[in-house]
Amino acid sequence: MSDELPIYSLIPALRQQLQQGDEAIIEAAPGAGKTTVVPIALLNEGWRQGRKIIMLEPRRLAAKAAAQRLADTLQEPLGERVGYRIRHEGKDSQRTQILVVTEGVLTRMLQDDPSLEEVALVIFDEFHERNIHSDLAFALCLQARDLYRDDTPLKLLVMSATLDTALLEARLGCSTLVSQGRSFPIDIAYGNKTLKTAEVPDEVVRLTCQAVEQETGSILVFLPGQKEIRYVLNQLQQRLGQVPNLLLLPLFGELSLKEQEAVIKPTQAPIRKIVLATAIAQTSLTIDGIRVVIDSGLSREARFDANTATTRLYTRRATQAETIQRMGRAGRTQEGVCYRWWSQGQQHQLAPQAQPQIEISDLSSVVMELAKWGVQDRLELDWVTPPPESHWQQAVDLLVSLQALEANLMLSQVGEQMSQLGVEPRLARVLIEGQRRNRSPMASAVCAILSEGDPFANHHNDLSDRLQWLSGQRSAHSKRPKHIYLKTQQQWQKRSAQIAGTTPSLTNQGDEVAHVLMVAFADRIAQRVQQSADKVRYKLANGRLASLSSSDPCAQSEWLIALDIGGHHGQEDRIFLAHPFALTTLLDDFSDLLVQRNQFAWLKKDGRLVSESQRWIGKLCVDKRKLSAPTEEAICQAVCDHIRQEGLAVLPWDDDSRQMRARLQFAYQYDEKGDWLDFSDEGLVATLDSWLGPYLGKATTQQAINKLPLVDILWNRLSWAQQQQLNRLVPVRITVPSGSSHIINYKEQQPTLRVKLQEMFGYTASPSVLNQVVRIELLSPGKRPLAVTQDLAFFWREAYPEVRKEMRGRYPKHPWPDDPFSAQATAKTNRALRSQQ
Numbered sequence: 001m002s003d004e005l006p007i008y009s010l011i012p013a014l015r016q017q018l019q020q021g022d023e024a025i026i027e028a029a030p031g032a033g034k035t036t037v038v039p040i041a042l043l044n045e046g047w048r049q050g051r052k053i054i055m056l057e058p059r060r061l062a063a064k065a066a067a068q069r070l071a072d073t074l075q076e077p078l079g080e081r082v083g084y085r086i087r088h089e090g091k092d093s094q095r096t097q098i099l100v101v102t103e104g105v106l107t108r109m110l111q112d113d114p115s116l117e118e119v120a121l122v123i124f125d126e127f128h129e130r131n132i133h134s135d136l137a138f139a140l141c142l143q144a145r146d147l148y149r150d151d152t153p154l155k156l157l158v159m160s161a162t163l164d165t166a167l168l169e170a171r172l173g174c175s176t177l178v179s180q181g182r183s184f185p186i187d188i189a190y191g192n193k194t195l196k197t198a199e200v201p202d203e204v205v206r207l208t209c210q211a212v213e214q215e216t217g218s219i220l221v222f223l224p225g226q227k228e229i230r231y232v233l234n235q236l237q238q239r240l241g242q243v244p245n246l247l248l249l250p251l252f253g254e255l256s257l258k259e260q261e262a263v264i265k266p267t268q269a270p271i272r273k274i275v276l277a278t279a280i281a282q283t284s285l286t287i288d289g290i291r292v293v294i295d296s297g298l299s300r301e302a303r304f305d306a307n308t309a310t311t312r313l314y315t316r317r318a319t320q321a322e323t324i325q326r327m328g329r330a331g332r333t334q335e336g337v338c339y340r341w342w343s344q345g346q347q348h349q350l351a352p353q354a355q356p357q358i359e360i361s362d363l364s365s366v367v368m369e370l371a372k373w374g375v376q377d378r379l380e381l382d383w384v385t386p387p388p389e390s391h392w393q394q395a396v397d398l399l400v401s402l403q404a405l406e407a408n409l410m411l412s413q414v415g416e417q418m419s420q421l422g423v424e425p426r427l428a429r430v431l432i433e434g435q436r437r438n439r440s441p442m443a444s445a446v447c448a449i450l451s452e453g454d455p456f457a458n459h460h461n462d463l464s465d466r467l468q469w470l471s472g473q474r475s476a477h478s479k480r481p482k483h484i485y486l487k488t489q490q491q492w493q494k495r496s497a498q499i500a501g502t503t504p505s506l507t508n509q510g511d512e513v514a515h516v517l518m519v520a521f522a523d524r525i526a527q528r529v530q531q532s533a534d535k536v537r538y539k540l541a542n543g544r545l546a547s548l549s550s551s552d553p554c555a556q557s558e559w560l561i562a563l564d565i566g567g568h569h570g571q572e573d574r575i576f577l578a579h580p581f582a583l584t585t586l587l588d589d590f591s592d593l594l595v596q597r598n599q600f601a602w603l604k605k606d607g608r609l610v611s612e613s614q615r616w617i618g619k620l621c622v623d624k625r626k627l628s629a630p631t632e633e634a635i636c637q638a639v640c641d642h643i644r645q646e647g648l649a650v651l652p653w654d655d656d657s658r659q660m661r662a663r664l665q666f667a668y669q670y671d672e673k674g675d676w677l678d679f680s681d682e683g684l685v686a687t688l689d690s691w692l693g694p695y696l697g698k699a700t701t702q703q704a705i706n707k708l709p710l711v712d713i714l715w716n717r718l719s720w721a722q723q724q725q726l727n728r729l730v731p732v733r734i735t736v737p738s739g740s741s742h743i744i745n746y747k748e749q750q751p752t753l754r755v756k757l758q759e760m761f762g763y764t765a766s767p768s769v770l771n772q773v774v775r776i777e778l779l780s781p782g783k784r785p786l787a788v789t790q791d792l793a794f795f796w797r798e799a800y801p802e803v804r805k806e807m808r809g810r811y812p813k814h815p816w817p818d819d820p821f822s823a824q825a826t827a828k829t830n831r832a833l834r835s836q837q
Contacts (some may be wrong), residue, residue, distance in 0.1 A: 001250035005033030006179045011041045014157075018121070019047065022145075022153040022264050023172035027163050028179035034159050035125055036069050038099045042121065043081075045153070051120035053098045056106055058131045059280060060086040061254075061260045066125070067091075067100040069286075088491055091753070103133030104526055108422050110140050113373055115148035121155040127168075130356035130385070136366055139381040140373065158790065161328065162321035164353055169385050191341035197315060200341070201228050204233045207294050207339045208274065210241060210389060215337060217291030218258065218827070219272040224300035224315050226252055227275045234258055236274065239304030245270045251277040254453045256484050262287065273302040279322070291336040295326050299354070302566075304362045306394040309523060309542050311362060311504040311566050319351045356385045356537055363387050363395040364425045371399070371409045372419040378672055402429045419500050429449060429520035431496050443516050444492035445470050448485050449650020450563060451492075456579055457478055460552050463563060463579040515582040515589065517561050522593050526575070526581075527620050528555070538562070538575065541618030546573040559583040569772050583622055593617055600638030601631060604646065607702035609638055639696045640688045648681055650705065651692075657710035662746035663730045664714060664821070671729060671772040691717045737763040737825035750775040755802070757786055758815055761823040764793040782809045796820045 007028055017024045028034040057063035067084035074081055083092025090101055101109075110116065121140055124134055138156075145154035148723050158168055165176045195203055204221060211219055222588050223229050236248055237614045251263045263275055266288035275287055279299060299318045302311045318326070323340070330336025340347070358366075366387065375381060378392045399405040402425055404415035406764045411419060418428035418501040427447045434443020449455065449466045455478040456466065468474040470485055496800050518525070526546065527539035536555040546565050548555045557580030564577035587594065595614045611627040611634065630638075643650050653661075661679050668676040668683075677683065684691070695713055699705050718726065738759035745752040751769050757778040767774040777786045778795070786803055789795040800820050810818035817823035817829055826833060 005037055006031075007033040007037045010177050010179050010795060011037070014038070015042070015045065017043070017044065017174065017177070018155055018157070020305075021174060023174045024157045025163070025165060025172065025174060025176040026156075026157065026159040026175050026179065027165060028159065028161060030161050030325060031184065031332050032161075032179045032584050032817060034179070036073060038159065038766050039070060039123060040159070041075055044693060048120040049152070052096065053121045053123065054106060054109075054116075054119050055098065055123040055125055056102060056103050056134060056137065058103070058126050058129045058134060060089075060102055061264070061280065062429070063100045063102050064089075064261070065264065065286070067098075067317075070098055070100070084518060090464050102133060103137045103421070107133060107136045107140065107369055110137070111369070111419075112375075114144045116141075116144060116154055116260070117148075119154065120152075121157060123157045123159060125159050126161075127158045128162045128325075130352070130354070130358070131184070132357040132361050132363075132366065135358045135384055136355065136369060136569045139383050143384045144234060162324055162353070164789075166748060171382060171384055186331040186335070187337045188327065188344075189339045189725050190344050190347075191335060191339070192343040193341045194346075195341060197298065197324075198300075200298055201231050202235075203298050203341045204228075204294060205232055205239070207341065208232070208236060209239055211292050211294060211337075211339060212243065212272075212274070215292045215586050217334070217336075218267075218275070218289040218395050219292040219294060220287060220290045220329050221274065221276045221294045221296070223276055223278065224298040225313070226250075226254070228296070228298075228702055229278070232276055236276075240274075245272060245641060247271060247273045249273055249275050249430075250457070251275050251280060253278065253280050254480070256480065269816070270693060271366060283358055288333070290329055290332065291334050293326055293330040293336065293338040294338050295323060297323065298338060298340055301354070301360065303360045304391060306388075306390040309362075309394060309398065310544060312548040312573070313566065318349070318352060319354050321353050322345065323350065349431060350615040358385055359391075360381070361391070363391045364398050366426050367392065367395040367399060367409070368404065368415070369421060371405060371411050371415065376409045396561050399425060399522070402426070402520065404429070420498070421495050423447075423495070424451070426520045432491065432499060433519050435496050435499055437515055439512050440493060440510060440517055441489075444489050444496055446513070446516065447492040449490040450577075452480070452485055452488050454564065455482070455485060460554065461548065461576060462554050462577050463577055466515070466577075509533045511586070512584060513579055514561065517563070517579055518590055518593070521561050523619075524565065525617050525620060526560045526562045526578075527622075528558045528560075531555075535728070539620060540565075541620045543619040544573060546575045546577070548575050550737045552600055554578045557581070587615070587623060598627060598630070598634065599624075600641075601636050602638060602642035604642075609635060609642075609700040611638075630700075635700055636689070636693045637700070639699055643688060643692075644685055648684060650702075651710060652708060653710060654704045657714065658747055659743075659745070660711050660714050660731075661725060663732070666712070666751070666770070666772075667726055669731050672771055673724065674722075674729075676722070679714070731769070734767060734774070734823045738827045739825075740827055744769065744774065746776055748775075750779055754782075756781060756827060759825050759827050760792060761815075761817070761820050761825040763825065764796065764821070766790055766792065778809060781814045802806050 008024060014024055014026065021585050026034055039055050042053060058065055063086050063318055064084055065080055067078060067699050069076045071082040076082065078084065079091040079093050080095055082098045083096035084090060085092060085105045086102050087104065124138060126133060127603065141154060141156060156172065169176060193203070204223065208219060208221055223232060229252060233248055233250060240246055242711050245595050249263045251260060262289045267273060273289065295317050298315055299322055300313055300315045304311050327338040330338050338358050396405065404412055404425060405419050406412050414432060415782055417432050418425060421428045421431060427450060430443050430446055434440045442759045445467055449470065455469065456476060469476050470489065523540065523542040526539045527537045528536055529548065532538040534550055537545055537547050538560060540562060546562060550552055552558060559576065559582065560578040562575045562578050565573055594617060597614045597616060599612045599614045603610055611630040612624045613627050614621050615623040664676065665679040667674060670677055692713065695708055715723065731744065731745050734753060735741050736759050740759060742753055742755050746771045751772060752765065752775045755775045757780065760778065773790045776789055776792065777785055778789070780786050787795060813829045813831065815823065815826065815833065
């Protein structure tokens with residue numbers, strides 16, 4: 001059967017391309033045989049010169065399964081010409097010529113030997129998944145061969161079923177070799193439905209039951225995550241539990257490798273399997289006997305939020321590439337069928353490819369690897385897709401907080417120790433701190449639980465419960481066998497023993513778990529801020545809010561270290577695993593995490609300034625004490641901040657100070673030759689420190705602020721020359737024809753003069769200030785407004801006769817001449833005028 005695999009038609013062209021050049025790209029449909037055939041087909045090429053072929057697979061199960069199939073093809077046991085290396089496991093020897101690895105293993109190989117001197121070819125299989133580690137390994141290989149492999153170039157081969165070939169062709173400078181078709185035809189059964197996400201699991205259950213009745217062979221069901229797998233498994237057990245020779249098997253990444261291998265192990269007829277799987281079964285994995293695929297059309301991915309440094313789960317529609325890969329699982333060994341609940345039209349509307357992981361993931365491990373590699377700029381490497389700036393910077397900030405990085409992405413001494421471990425940076429820091437504090441076994445236990453996943457389901461979230469279970473101090477039902485965690489703990493303990501340059505230098509007093517966790521999870525320190533009947537909210541040091549069930553014992557603690565936090569898109573973040581602790585007992589031991597601030601705040605309700613000495617971890621105030629004597633500079637700054645927040649109305653403005661400010665602003669607006677300052681609200685707020693600050697040194701209460709002499713303060717803002725110029729150009733008062741002096745009001749939209757009508761007799765000009773006509777408000781003898789004008793001549797001629805007719809009877813003691821143009825301007829009554837004659 002293997003001779004009929006479609007990939008064989010590409011082998012001559014592939015050999016020729018790698019003979020003439022050092023790059024190749026293969027796009028081959030599922031079932032074409034690329035993973036099984038290509039490495040062996042290249043074993044005897046002359047350019048290999050006895051050096052290894054490394055093939056990368058995106059998952060441990062796929063890597064081990066691929067190695068086994070290659071060894072079976074050569075009719076040899078694993079560890080001879082074909083070997084593998086995955087996390088915590090491997091089988092290879094001096095005779096191994098094809099080594100199947102996961103991407104993290106290749107990265108460590110590159111770090112140990114950047115030249116990869118013993119490697120002739122690196123094959124990136126299933127590259128369409130755009131795993132963050134495969135992108136990193138690809139970029140490192142490109143740079144490594146440019147720097148170290150001039151004489152014997154490192155050859156690179158990228159393989160996948162669904163590729164964005166334009167990007168790769170641009171990076172590698174070669175065209176794509178395409179293999180058409182799959183081994184066996186697949187019938188696609190469209191359901192032509194439109195469903196909401198919540199309705200999909202029930203439809204999957206219905207389709208599965210239908211397939212059990214109508215189809216032969218085993219069934220592979222694709223679901224987005226464990227939650228849906230558990231639901232569908234429960235429903236199928238109720239409906240199909242009595243069907244003979246039918247196995248219901250879940251398959252997801254958190255299962256141990258042995259548990260995953262048990263799922264794909266061949267079965268003998270008449271036994272049929274229904275495998276409920278996540279994307280782990282999507283590519284590069286053949287499950288014996290599968291001829292039916294039921295696709296939920298959903299995919300779940302973890303997306304990292306650089307703003308909050310948390311990862312949330314998003315459930316989205318599967319892409320065209322993903323649905324093609326899933327469908328291909330049905331035709332690997334025989335004719336198959338694929339059930340889709342949506343329509344063919346909807347299929348064409350799906351996004352072509354999933355977003356690369358490097359754009360949506362936490363980059364702290366990537367930045368750590370690149371710092372070890374010697375990269376100082378994220379764009380220094382030739383990426384297929386560059387890492388986003390925001391995610392990159394967040395990762396750098398985290399590594400700095402872990403004391404792993406110094407300036408220019410240089411590894412510190414602690415960073416060098418962390419990089420030796422080849423693990424997630426936070427866990428590396430936990431291990432080092434455990435070694436430093438002579439608590440390596442406990443630190444290894446913590447790392448085992450965090451790396452393998454929470455062993456307890458639907459349980460309280462206290463880490464101590466897990467540590468006691470792991471140490472044998474308590475018994476509890478666990479999701480996975482305890483021996484898996486014990487084995488992992490031993491592996492972490494071995495790593496701890498290999499850390500160079502660490503000798504226990506500290507001993508713990510009190511909460512030893514908190515001592516080890518604090519440095520690695522300083523941004524996850526959380527304080528209780530709100531409590532309701534069903535949940536308790538905590539504020540994290542990174543500023544994020546997250547909640548716990550109020551029934552969880554952890555919620556009784558004011559302080560937590562939130563070790564596992566996240567949730568689903570559109571929902572509030574939840575704390576899944578935490579360690580409660582008493583912060584006050586640790587403050588002195590972690591002074592380097594604390595930031596000291598003298599905080600000055602204005603209490604509006606009390607009308608006074610409060611001054612405190614505060615200590616902060618991130619965005620959490622963990623300690624505060626009252627300051628007895630704040631400096632005048634601090635008082636000034638605090639009061640200015642208060643005024644900026646509340647507005648200038650906080651100050652004791654009266655008519656005189658408002659008039660002074662209006663004059664100054666008038667000069668600023670209309671004196672084009674002057675060098676005046678801006679006295680508008682915006683201008684005064686922007687310059688508070690300079691004009692008001694010198695007067696605020698002792699103003700710690702609102703009463704003190706109310707005593708500020710604003711007229712003098714505004715006047716003193718001017719130079720002596722400006723003071724003289726203001727009095728001349730923008731006078732306070734103006735003399736009218738009667739000889740009296742009256743104030744000009746600058747607080748209105750126009751300068752306004754309020755004057756008795758009789759004082760303006762005989763005057764026809766329009767007074768002005770800085771070429772702005774003064775608005776004249778003519779008053780009755782009783783000081784009531786009679787008219788407003790900017791043209792006195794017009795008023796005397798057109799309006800005055802009517803005013804005279806109405807007013808002279810009301811105010812007979814005052815002059816109302818027929819001819820206002822020739823009458824004497826006066827503020828006096830008729831009797832006073834006659835007594836002067």
